[in-house]
Amino acid sequence: MKDAAAELGDRPDGLDPAAISPDHPIERPEQDVFGFDPFARAIANSIAGLKSPEGLVIGIHGPWGSGKSSAVNLVKHHLTKGGLKGAEDLTLVEFNPWWFNGADALAIAFFREMDSSVGKSLPAKARTVLRDLGRKLSGASPFIEAVVNMVTAGTGGAAVGTGAKLVGDSLDGKQTVLEEHAEIAKALRSAKRRFVVVIDDLDRLSVDDALLVFKLVKSAGRLPSIVYVMVFDRVLIETAVKERFPSEGPHFLEKIVQAGFELPPPEPHDLRDLLLKNVNRIIGQIPTDQETRFWNVFYDVVAPNVALPRDIVRLTNALEVTWPAVAGDVDAPDFLAMESLRQFWPRVHRAIYDNKTLVCGHELSFIPQGQAKDHCNAQLLGSVSEQEWPQLQKALMRLFPALENAWKNNFYDAEFEREWRQQRRVCVETHFDPYFRLTLSDQAASAKEIEAFLVSADDPDFVRDALHQALATPRRRGGTRAAVLLEELTVRAPLVPEANIGPLVAAIFGMADELEIAADRSEFFSFDGNFLRLHLLLNRLVYQRLAIEQRDAVLEAAAQTATLRWLIVFSLRCIRLQESAPNGQVSGEPLTSAGAAERLRALTLARVEAAASEGAFIRLPDLVSNLFSWRDLIGDGGADQVRAWLAERLDDDALVEALARSFISVGWTHTAGDVVARREPRLNRGSVEALVDPVALRARMTQILSREDVEAGRREAIEQFEAAWVRLDCGTLDD
Structure with a gap:
């Protein structure tokens, strides 16, 4: 990644962040948002004022990502376009070492860049010598090493003796490397131009390549009228030197860089x-x-x-x-x-x-x-x-x-x-x-989905369609999206427009029984499920938002078309909230007024009695729970009335099967050494005796089992009840 204070676009204020890119540092002062420009202008002024530099090296340091490339770009801008006094005879040369890899490639590229830029200002003979020097170094790794080690002896180089011999040798029978270097230096002193060689992105190089560039600059690059601006992370370079040449430490850079400047940190x-x-x-x-x-x-x-x-x-x-x-x-x-x-x-x-x-x-x-x-x-x-x-x-x-x-x-x-x-x-x-x-789990609904629901909460068809679709959509870990949607609605109930509360409640009441499915109940608890979610939704949507007169109107209207199971559960809640505790106090404000609660009781009882006479009541899930609810709705004498109704209908095989299924519940046991709980059927003798004569019930079950034409499902349900009852008698099943 290149520098962070990246190209910010062409707006006059330079603050358009839409153009930020990791590969485009800024280039103009008006793009500077971090205060680098005063620093860059000072460096540029100093360079412009140098009259006869000779291989002077200026270092701009800063940690990785601090904006060094942006700062050096501003230096270049002021030297070439800033109209600085004394910068008229400067030629800017850029050497990008990170394009090359290895000693041969770096050295050859360095001299070719010098030839293509500095060489243009030299006399023909001196330029020929410069090219000749580059050709001699091409493909000659030992010779390159000798050159840099000879001139930088003591900066981690090889033995001086070996280097001196190679440097003093002539590779083509003409001038030696030192003689050619001296001739180039003489030509540059007489030239009328000065050169600024910028070497950026040293942080991108491998340790060995970065150190080689420093040594090339100090050796073959030490020439008159040339200033080097090297951009690097000082801590990284000093750490690398310490690893390669423990005796050098910070002295390595001190021998190469004459003026080092730490990039000022952004505010x-x-x-x-x-x-x-x-x-x-x-x-x-x-x-x-x-x-x-x-x-x-x-x-x-x-x-x-x-x-x-x-x-x-x-x-x-x-x-x-x-x-x-x-x-x-x-x-x-x-x-x-x-x-x-x-x-x-x-x-x-x-x-x-x-x-x-x-x-x-x-x-x-x-x-x-x-x-x-x-x-x-x-x-x-x-x-x-x-x-x-x-x-x-x-x-x-x-x-x-x-x-x-x-x-x-x-x-x-x-x-x-x-x-x-x-x-x-x-x-x-x-x-x-x-x-x-970066994606929703199936435990949550999208904001867009919830927003659509809130906007259309007054449309019964939309509400029903959305809930039906949610019921038909399973979740990966079990259950349906109906549970998710109800929970999300509960959280956002305060956002439902007040005018939409009545239509929304009526639509949900009208399909509530469809929502209460086993898949959306916890595997380990029987008291949760979508009915509980509906109660929580009513708390937030109706109880906490509407005055009691408004609640009466909304809830009684919705109850007229409510499904039977939900109507039973909901009406009992309203009735029980009217009842006082043993200490004679009522816990909080009731959900409805006392009058509305009584009207709901009458409505529900009428619906239950109609269903009971038509045979629909025994087809409701959780028959035993519904029977106890019927008893409670009646109040005084309710137990006798429900027992009498059951006794009259024990000759109905379907009723006996429904009772057998409903009396059996599921429990969980966990013993030492078990990793997970074990599922077990449960039977409560007291529940059976509270609703029906167990002797008469079991006699009917025996009669049904004696027939050969009994449906397999009915036989299985009755046999499970009988087995559980026997375990109760034997003391192997908790009551």
Whole structure:
């Protein structure tokens, strides 16, 4: 990668960041956004004022990516186009060593470049000598080494004696190399021009090639009227010299570079300004209500990593590629911060990915408070030095508030978590993966999909079609997208226009039973599922947003066309919220008024009795649960009424089968040595006895099993009930 303060376009202010490219450093002062131009102008003035330089070497140093190529381009601009006094007789020569590889190629290229540029100002004879010198060096590696080692003896070269012999020898029976070098020097002294040879990109070379260029400049390149401007990372070169020639150290450069200048670092606010321009161009304007958090994230996570112009290029180029893939489906400040960690702290970024449940808070609830801090340090920061922990802890707590539990003993409640989910932040497990995989997981709905739903929430046909489509779309790890859509709607319930609440609730009530499917229930719990998600949606959409009179109107209207199972569950909730606790107090404001709750009870009872008389009731899933709900809806005398209804219908084989299936539940046991829990059927004797005479029920089951024409599915259900009952009698099955 070349320099970071890249070509910024042709606008007068030079601040168009859309043109940033890793291969185009700036070339004109008006493009300078980092304050390099005063430094470059000073260097150019000094060069213009040198009257009789003789192989003078000026070094411009700076770390990799600090903007050295941009600075040297500004030096060249002022020398050639800046109208500097004394620069009229200067000829600019550029030698790009990174185009070549190896001693032969570098030496030959160096002299050919000198011939094509410096040679033009020499008399014919001197130019012939210069070309002759280049030809002698062509393909003669030992001779090249002798030349550079002879003149730079003591800078890591070979023995002087061997070098002197080769340099003193004539390869073609005419002049020796030293004689030819002297003749070229004499011609240059009499010439009326001075030459500035710029050698950039030394950082791109291998260690050996970079050292060879320095030695070429100091040896064969030490000529009158020539100034060399060499651009390199001083720390890298000195480290390389120390490895190759331990006795030299910094003296190597001191013997070659007469004037070294450290590139002044950019002002932090200039770096931040350019980065923010790029972020604004790529990501877009940050909404006003997110500005405070954006600046918090920017200064705690992003800004500390941006110290050089190249850092801006790295982060900008990454965003150019990754942001379009996730735009709208992630939180912009969090994504910028995570991309910053990916670029500058890759091991920490990987540790975050490997510890999703930890950074999102779930795992922390199982770790003793006294051990949480050390655990988080080990899991997340184990790849970096302890001196770097404070900065990274601050950054990670800004992105993952749950970590404040371990590092600051701070805690956040569920309301914060709902807000984070609405913002699609990285700290929410549902929205975690897109920050790493650049694609939504099937545990989340896209922002575009949710926005479309919110806009059309008053269209019952749209709502039903969207939910049906979600039900028909399985998720990779089980369940359907209906669960995802309901959860996303719950998070964004405050964004549904108030006028759309009634139509949306009515549409969902009208198909609620279709939503309650086994696939969307947890494998280990029976109390979750899409009915629970509907309750949570009602809390956010109706209970928290509408006054009780408005709630009555919306919910009673929706109940008129609600599916039966959901109507039973929903009505009982409204009724129970009216009931006082044992201490005589009602917990919070009820979902509906007392009058509305009673009207819902009457409506539901009428629907249940109609279904019971028509035979539809026994076909409902979870028959036993529905029977207990029927009992509770009736109130006093409900138990006797339900028992009587069942007793009258025990001669119905379908009812007996439905009871057998519904009385059996699934439980999970985990014993020592088990890696996973074991699934087991459960039967509650008390539930059976509360609804039906078990003796009469089992007698009917025996009668059914005695027939040879019993359907296989019915036989299996009844036999499973009988086996469970026997295990209860034998004490091998928990009641």
